[in-house]
């Protein structure tokens with residue numbers, strides 16, 4: 721931004737309120753990055769589920785224990801929870817304006833995403849290694 | 851327009867508020883914008899189903915039987931169908947966002963076109979997957 725050399729406003733006053741100079745687009749960027757990753761991973765996820773239709777319990781486990789299927793599913797879970805946590809944070813910030821309630825919702829969102837993610841990852845790994 | 855007192859005691863004119871959403875004629879792009887958010891939130895909740903499925907599979911045949919009975923019920927199938935649709939609808943909506951992000955498809959007929967296309971693609975892929983599912987069952 722061009723500054724008027726005769727301005728008496730301090731540098732800080734000029735940039736204040738304009739947003740971050742460095743990491744402000746990080747969430748936007750991660751949302752896109754995970755979104756892009758999720759396109760092929762979602763197709764793989766649906767493919768894996770469809771391949772299990774009509775199979776019995778042991779066959780299903782064997783399908784999931786296949787390294788390619790397991791890795792694709794693990795990547796789907798990882799990118800999915802990161803993506804959904806950012807997305808839900810945006811939704812919370814859009815609709816909840818009371819400071820306390822907003823912070824509580826943001827904490828619950830972070831805990832939910834991490835919990836769901838780790839339980840799902842653990843379950844897939846257990847199926848693979850037992 | 852009313853005048854309001856700011857902190858320092860100076861008089862400021864109250865700023866005009868933007869009109870509420872309800873004054874606009876509904877367009878497909880508006881409805882689909884909300885649908886993208888709603889499907890995103892639905893998928894968020896749907897991860898609980900994913901976790902149930904994986905934990906049941908990792909536990910034992912009995913636990914899996916409980917899950918299978920739920921997902922095979924009418925309610926379970928309706929939820930699973932909704933999940934499939936939300937996933938594909940959101941996926942194509944996301945791809946549409948990526949097209950917009952690189953600055954394409956934003957003019958008047960184009961933005962309606964890709965919005966309609968993403969709606970149809972999401973429905974079509976959902977139905978296709980369910981047809982395949984019923985065929986190989």
Ligand code: HEM
Pocket residue numbers: 751752755756758759762800801803804806807808810811886887888889890891893894897937940941942943944945947948
């Ligand atoms: C399948 C591939 C996916 C793609 C391409 C995708 C893409 C996107 C994009 C581009 C946005 C940002 C929209 C905006 O800026 O307005 C978004 C938002 C969101 N996504 Fe996804 N997504 C995918 C899958 C998922 C999944 C699996 C979940 C949940 C488990 C999810 C949950 C969300 C949520 C909660 C939002 C926030 C909605 C909003 O701000 O209105 N997405 N997605």
